[in-house]
Amino acid sequence: MANNEELFKQIIAHAKEYGFIFPSSEIYDGLSAVYDYGQNGVELKNNIKQYWWKAMVQYHDNIVGLDSAIFMHPTIWKASGHVDAFNDPLIDNKDSKKRYRADVLIEDHIQKIEDKINKEVEKARKRFENFDEKMFRETNGRVLQYQKQIDDITERFAAMMNANDLAGLKALIEELGIVCPISGTRNWTDVRQFNLMFATKLGSVSDGADTIYLRPETAQGIFVNFLNIYKTGRMKLPFGIAQIGKAFRNEIVARQFIFRMREFEQMEMQFFVKPGEELKWFDYWKQTRLQWHTDLGIAPENYRFHDHEKLAHYANAATDIEFKFPFGFKELEGIHSRTNFDLSQHEQYSGKKLRYFDPELNENYVPYVIETSIGVDRMFLAVFSNAYTEETLEDGSTRVVLKLPAKLAPYKAAVLPLVKKDGLPEIGQEVFDMLKKDFMVQYEDKDAIGRRYRRQDAIGTPFCITIDNQTKEDNTVTVRERDTMAQYRLPIADLTVELMKKLR
RNA sequence: GCGGUAGUAGCUCAGUUGGCAGAGCGGCGGCUUCCCAAGCCGCAGGUCGCGGGUUCGAACCCCGUCUACCGCUCCA
Secondary structure: OOHHHHHHHHHHHHHHHHOOOEEHHHHHOOOOEEEEEEEHHHHHHHHHHHHHHHHHHHHHOOEEEEEOOOOOOHHHHHHHHHHHHHHHEEEEOOOOOOOEHHHHHHHHHHHHHHHHHHHHHHHHHHOOOOHHHHHHHHHHHHHHHHHHHHHHHHHHHHHHHHHHHHHHHHHHHOOOOOOOOOOOOOOOOEEEEOOOOOOOEEOOOOHHEEEEEEEOOHHHOOOOOHHHHHHHHOOOOOHHHHHHEEEEEOOOOOOOHHOOEEEEEEEEEEEEOOOOOOOHHHHHHHHHHHHHHOOOOHHHHHEEEEOOOOOOOOOOEEEEEOOOOOOEEEEEEEEEEOEEEEEEEEHHHHHHOOOOOEOOEEEEEEOEEEEEEEEEHHHHHHHHHHEEEEOOOOOOOOOEEEOOHHHHHOOEEEEEEEOOOOHHHHHHHHHHHHHOOOOOOEEEEOOHHHHHHHHHHHOOOOEEEOOHHHHHHHEEEEEEEEEOOOOEEEEEHHHHHHHHHHOO
């Protein structure tokens, strides 16, 4: 495990040293869990997005794209459930260092009192023949006393939750004598609210509802545009809407480099299907998405499905594609069967009909949805950490090479005159000018050739094109492959076509 | 948020008891070189994470703080 920690640190250091990822605001001491993508990182990231967009939008005639705004009407987040779900009051026990949801602690306490009532009922049932449970519950003194406690607590608890009275919740927990199940003490911190949505203010929304949120997921932008795209695109079920965009979550703890950031980017596709067909399509997307990953040439054993046992309230099936990161298998992509929950919620909150008219059945209904959702940054980390390789060569020397899938590499080729004289740089410039129209290419003529190869290895450039004296005679160049270091000669005129072939 | 560990040049790291802030690699300008880093010459690059305190004097001691990594916790 220590080895993996060391490896992860080296990967992070490499990402910085070679212009892939920098800590945000670094000259001001940085900003926790925010990162910037540097000159090579932005290329790799863009290539990942393009690979996804092509696979989803370009290769499916029934999937279209969308770029919805980050700002959205605040009611959307009430409809989606995020306003409530992202507002948990949390409290820590200072002795056990464990954190709990304050509302859950109180609910558990209420449950304990209910258990006591049930015990009384069971005792009585054994004692009396012709036991009338309803009568007993309504008349037994001890039960009534317990029930009164429950009613009191529930009433005050509900009022506090509605009023967002955090100090009151703490007082209630202390008053009820709730102890930490681990430490057994009542040594609690104050109750704090962790709202996982970032709020900001918009100038003029009616009725003082001027708080708006930075979206915590891109999916809702798709749902609220369902009708627009269905109508204007003349879409027929099943069809999908794909979107790539930033999302923001005020994570309590954001950690592990770019794995969990406060500002991150998602690639989401919502696939609308006929009710009853959702599980068929769920399986289809499960396989299709896994295929997308393994098509990159990354070993399949780095991936596994993790099917959810406990489903969210809106889902009737869910799985994660997990990837073997340097710190273990973690979620890379989620595939969820979200039923018609989201569209139904938006129907209810907006008062608009979000329905599909099915010409075959001659009736309309709210479509079901299969969601595929992958984090761009997590994909970046998966590809990057998988590519990072330290090799010892036959002659005992070492090299660090990023074995990136060629189509994702920041630069596709480097043009390198073998020496900086004899007219070779001039030819190199011509080759560079020819290739740059179709590919990201680098030209470099400083330092010994071996050193330049190593530099290109370190940023994952799959091909190095070397100009030598023979080039002047027959217009051929050496192509050197990154992973094998094998070399072969090609006519300059064939370079573009050959590169295209290799990058498909 | 709690605990542990760390922060000195772009990177990796030395820095003795408190006494002129260093090395290797890398970068830049040259030289050399016809195929895989560590040949030669030269140059640039630092408020020792930040703030305060102790001291004649602080990279070093004390306090605070920020950031990162690991563990706990959280993750519709």
